[in-house]
Amino acid sequence: MTQIKTKTRKPKTKRMYFGPEVDVSITKYNNTEDSFEKSMIYQKEIKAAFDKLAENIIHTFKFYYTDNQTLQQVQHDVVSFLVEKLPKFKNTNGKAFSYFSIVAKNYCILKNKKNYQKLKAYDKLGTTDDTELLAVPDDTNNDIDLFDFVEKYVAYWDDHIPTTFTKKNERILAAALIELFRKRDNIELFNKKALYVYIREMSDANTQTITHMVKVMKGKYKKMLSDYIRYGNLQNNVKY
Numbered sequence: 001m002t003q004i005k006t007k008t009r010k011p012k013t014k015r016m017y018f019g020p021e022v023d024v025s026i027t028k029y030n031n032t033e034d035s036f037e038k039s040m041i042y043q044k045e046i047k048a049a050f051d052k053l054a055e056n057i058i059h060t061f062k063f064y065y066t067d068n069q070t071l072q073q074v075q076h077d078v079v080s081f082l083v084e085k086l087p088k089f090k091n092t093n094g095k096a097f098s099y100f101s102i103v104a105k106n107y108c109i110l111k112n113k114k115n116y117q118k119l120k121a122y123d124k125l126g127t128t129d130d131t132e133l134l135a136v137p138d139d140t141n142n143d144i145d146l147f148d149f150v151e152k153y154v155a156y157w158d159d160h161i162p163t164t165f166t167k168k169n170e171r172i173l174a175a176a177l178i179e180l181f182r183k184r185d186n187i188e189l190f191n192k193k194a195l196y197v198y199i200r201e202m203s204d205a206n207t208q209t210i211t212h213m214v215k216v217m218k219g220k221y222k223k224m225l226s227d228y229i230r231y232g233n234l235q236n237n238v239k240y
Helices: 020-031 035-060 071-088 096-112 119-124 146-164 168-182 192-203 207-231
Strands: none
Touching: 020 035, 020 071, 020 096, 035 071, 035 096, 071 096, 096 192, 146 168, 146 207, 168 192, 168 207, 192 207
């Protein structure tokens, strides 16, 4: 009796959408100065991985607060941000998938937080543990022009950061904190954790260093606001 041999099928291996080949492509992308070549590498070898990564991050962590945008538009924004961060990736950062997953997640945290208070609510900063960045004094019930104060506050530090902070990393970090005030209309949250992520991206400082600088700047902020309330202006002869 003849035995019929049956063919055994090899199990199909699932192709990773963001495998090692994407790491190689990103390295190629960063190593070329030719804009046309960059575009071709991105379109053919990186774009699909970024699109899928952004989609997965949005749905895995349920970043569904879209501020009247469709999820497709949100995904496009995330991918655009990842493209901006492409030049920052180095082989020493580890695997590209892990690196850009963190970048995408942090970006979504920043974009997803709602109920953010704009300039008129700056006097409420520091009232809760979750929103404290630079707390204001208790006497903020005074009838003051907070917009004018913040403008003067930013202008003061534009001139005095180099003379107030002697170390380069302190100057960079102080400038990053002031940048939050400068871009206050474009920042969609005052969540402490997400703000720290935002500051860390601008300054490359660790959380402990950021916390220390926040305390330093908070003390100066209080003094400056107290003087503004008392005199209607910042004092030119005072080094805060």
